[in-house]
Amino acid sequence: METKNIGLEVSRPKKACEDDNCPFHGTLKCRGRVFTGTVISGRMQKTVNVEWEWQNYLRKYERYEKRRSRVKAHNPSCINANEGDIVKIMECRPLSKTKGFVVVEVLGREKGFEQRMEAEEASKVKKEAKKPEEGKDSPQKSREDIEE
Numbered sequence: 001m002e003t004k005n006i007g008l009e010v011s012r013p014k015k016a017c018e019d020d021n022c023p024f025h026g027t028l029k030c031r032g033r034v035f036t037g038t039v040i041s042g043r044m045q046k047t048v049n050v051e052w053e054w055q056n057y058l059r060k061y062e063r064y065e066k067r068r069s070r071v072k073a074h075n076p077s078c079i080n081a082n083e084g085d086i087v088k089i090m091e092c093r094p095l096s097k098t099k100g101f102v103v104v105e106v107l108g109r110e111k112g113f114e115q116r117m118e119a120e121e122a123s124k125v126k127k128e129a130k131k132p133e134e135g136k137d138s139p140q141k142s143r144e145d146i147e148e
């Protein structure tokens with residue numbers, strides 16, 4: 001099968017695929033913005049969640065703040081990016097309500113990806129654990145009041 005030139009300097013996938021929404025083997029055209037990010041969720045069928053960090057300059061404070069962007073991107077089976085992969089994504093026509101990008105290249109693995117995800121999970125759990133405790137306090141007290 002012929003592998004198309006997508007108009008971007010990327011290493012072409014070695015495998016072929018039958019996906020019509022593949023920029024290399026299908027009819028999908030890529031245009032617009034190109035980003036490099038990490039796959040943070042690859043559990044969906046042929047869709048990955050890609051996240052990257054960028055800096056936003058705040059003129060008032062003359063400093064940069066860290067910002068994160070997350071988009072869904074189509075994952076053709078010839079590329080088959082997994083969680084923790086650093087990928088290059090390119091804008092294409094909207095493929096679904098929330099999907100308007102396609103993975104065009106896997107650049108490698110993010111170092112310490114598992115640790116980063118674990119740390120983020122841990123901080124989430126802490127935040128969630130705090131809330132119910134605060135909520136529990138008041139009903140327990142009132143129950144004690146009734147018993148007394």
Ligand SMILES: [Zn+2]
Nearest residue numbers: 017022025078
């Ligand atoms: Zn393909």
